[in-house]
Amino acid sequence: MNVSTRIECPKNMDAAEWEIRCDLAALYRLMAHYRMTDFIYTHISARLPGPEHHFLINQFGVLFEDMRASDLVKIDMDANIIDQDEANSKLINAAGFTIHSAIHAAREDLTCVVHTHTAAGMAVSAQAHGLLPITQHALKFYNRLSYHGYEGIALELDERPRLVADLGPTNRAMILHNHGLLAAGRSIPEAFLEIYYLERACQAQISALAGGAKLIFPPVAVQEHTAKQFNPPEPYYSAHLKMAWQSALKVIDHSETDYRT
Numbered sequence: 001m002n003v004s005t006r007i008e009c010p011k012n013m014d015a016a017e018w019e020i021r022c023d024l025a026a027l028y029r030l031m032a033h034y035r036m037t038d039f040i041y042t043h044i045s046a047r048l049p050g051p052e053h054h055f056l057i058n059q060f061g062v063l064f065e066d067m068r069a070s071d072l073v074k075i076d077m078d079a080n081i082i083d084q085d086e087a088n089s090k091l092i093n094a095a096g097f098t099i100h101s102a103i104h105a106a107r108e109d110l111t112c113v114v115h116t117h118t119a120a121g122m123a124v125s126a127q128a129h130g131l132l133p134i135t136q137h138a139l140k141f142y143n144r145l146s147y148h149g150y151e152g153i154a155l156e157l158d159e160r161p162r163l164v165a166d167l168g169p170t171n172r173a174m175i176l177h178n179h180g181l182l183a184a185g186r187s188i189p190e191a192f193l194e195i196y197y198l199e200r201a202c203q204a205q206i207s208a209l210a211g212g213a214k215l216i217f218p219p220v221a222v223q224e225h226t227a228k229q230f231n232p233p234e235p236y237y238s239a240h241l242k243m244a245w246q247s248a249l250k251v252i253d254h255s256e257t258d259y260r261t
Contacts, residue, residue, distance in 0.1 A: 010070075020048060021070070021072050024044065024046045027114075028044060029259050040060065040063060041117065042117050043058055045100040047104050053077050054075065056075075057072065058096070060090075069260055069261060077104070098154040099113070099154050099182070102164050103163070105164075110172065112191035116180050116182075121180045121198070121199060123206050124175065125177050132217075133218065135208075139223055139227055140197050140226070144170075145173050146171045147174065150179055181199065181202070188245075
């Protein structure tokens with residue numbers, strides 16, 4: 001979060017939770033800015049620290065471009081709303097709970113999970129060949145991208161083990177066939193970059209295929225080399241994430257800062 005414009009933490013909330021709320025609200029605004037929304041029907045979540053395994057997700061019905069830290073709903077792994085009160089009744093998207101609870105319960109390393117229904121993401125999800133290694137953005141995911149078969153709207157909790165199994169123990173991105181994209185990160189900034197690159201790779205693929213010309217595929221060795229280059233050693237990687245996130249916040253700070261309320 002941009003320290004210079006930080007809003008004071010509410011007196012009834014832990015400071016760590018408030019910072020996560022502000023960053024997650026910022027991510028919602030960024031998704032709206034980059035047109036990665038589907039009205040009110042997609043979702044982003046962030047796990048909160050502590051043994052309770054609580055996580056934050058959007059209040060169903062609030063547009064991404066209007067999301068504020070206080071709009072986010074804290075729930076447990078059984079979909080119970082922790083911060084519910086009679087004066088401010090909140091709802092969550094049932095499909096959102098299914099998808100996000102599955103990942104948060106199984107992958108302790110992943111703090112933030114993003115799910116989208118963009119035109120490019122849905123188009124690639126419907127292509128049998130999946131994401132093609134034809135752009136630098138796509139090569140970030142070479143041999144590091146999972147796929148999950150379509151089972152209908154994600155309302156059935158018994159789909160969760162299959163979602164987790166398909167994502168696997170190490171990948172941070174997955175294409176949901178006939179559905180859309182899923183990306184996650186060990187932090188909110190990392191999740192943002194994962195979905196940003198995956199979305200741009202899908203956009204480029206749809207444009208390249210629409211052109212009808214023969215595609216160029218880099219040599220396999222170059223594909224693997226490029227994928228490794230996207231994960232440089234510390235401390236460069238963390239510094240890169242911090243710089244990218246601070247730059248991203250400037251995109252929304254120019255016009256809107258009420259996401260921190």
